[in-house]
Amino acid sequence: MRITMMMTQQAQPSLLQIPTGGMNFPMIRCHPQKEKVVVVMGATGTGKSRLSIDLATRYPAEIINSDKIQVYEGLDIATNKISEEECDGVPHHLLGIVDPEADFTAGNFASTASLTMKSIVGRGKLPIIAGGSNSFIEALIDDQNYEFRSRYDVCFLWVDVAMPVLHRFVSDRVNRMIRDGMVEEVRKMYNPNSDYSKGIRRAIGVPEFDAYFRAEYSSSSNRQNRGKLLEQAINETKINTCKLACRQLEKIHRLRNVKGWKIHRLDATPVFENHGDEADKLWAEAVAGPGSVIVNQFLFNFGHSRSFVAATNSGTFKRGVAMAATAI
Structure with a gap:
């Protein structure tokens, strides 16, 4: 495994808010x-x-x-x-x-x-x-x-x-990601023999597009079918991201209420x-x-x-x- 460290240019400390009453x-x-x-x-x-x-x-x-x-x-x-x-x-x-x-x-x-x-x-x-x-x-x-x-x-x-508000935001965010080129980004690393349980391919927005990319490679697939598969992939990405948010929230409640x-x-x-x-x-x-x-x-x-x-x-x-x- 290759592990290095990425560091942006170090900022000088600039502003500290201190409690009222002064600090010695x-x-x-x-x-x-x-x-x-x-x-x-x-x-x-x-x-x-x-x-x-x-x-x-x-x-x-x-x-x-x-x-x-x-x-x-x-x-x-x-x-x-x-x-x-x-x-x-x-x-x-x-x-x-x-x-x-x-x-x-x-x-x-x-x-x-x-x-x-x-x-x-x-x-x-x-x-x-x-x-x-x-x-x-x-x-x-x-x-x-x-x-x-x-x-x-x-x-x-x-x-x-609040989850209803967050779900709307997540849906809009996925739309923005699609506009920013997410489909092309995922397509570049697509492999029909991929294992979606390992590495970065576990990311939401990768396995969801598998059927769509397979259709692109298939000579029997028509444009209308590919359009439906693309729409389905985007919707699944939104749904799975919302499910992830719910699981994350449940874990936080467990850490807070069960583990203290x-x-x-x-x-x-x-x-x-x-x-x-x-x-x-x-x-x-x-x-x-x-x-x-x-x-x-x-x-x-x-x-x-x-x-x-x-x-x-x-x-x-x-x-x-x-x-x-x-x-x-």
């Missing part, structure tokens, strides 16, 4: 405890990447992808990978780094993400894990040896959207019910703002790690603090 940074040094990690969870399409980048531009942070399909190289449209422009200068890891024919398991993720986190913490940065594959996140955090819990404190943020994870829910439903500037305003009020408050409360306590405190005492970071304090 030297006092934080008194009782260093575990390192800090933020995990952004949610069903597909809810805005996990957007929130993780919002947070990463407020703190000295780097993002670790925990989407089991986006770890693979290729199919950027079908897997809805974040673009370099959308990364906004924030370093991203485990994104498009695995051979598409390989199998990357939850165990592979746990070991690779652990090494990446140690590297990020060693540079005085905050690791932010973001993605919809809750099985990957669970394998990392509740490992058999309790290594993660003994080393890290974790803050869970859950971006939630303390997961902070952020309701983004009003954002998806609006458009343009109003949606952006609601995102700031309902998701990014409350999420930052939760992360502030999590980070700035007497048990914060030495490495992150060193980063927050840097000149660049303190200037960001002053800017935030002025804006409050």
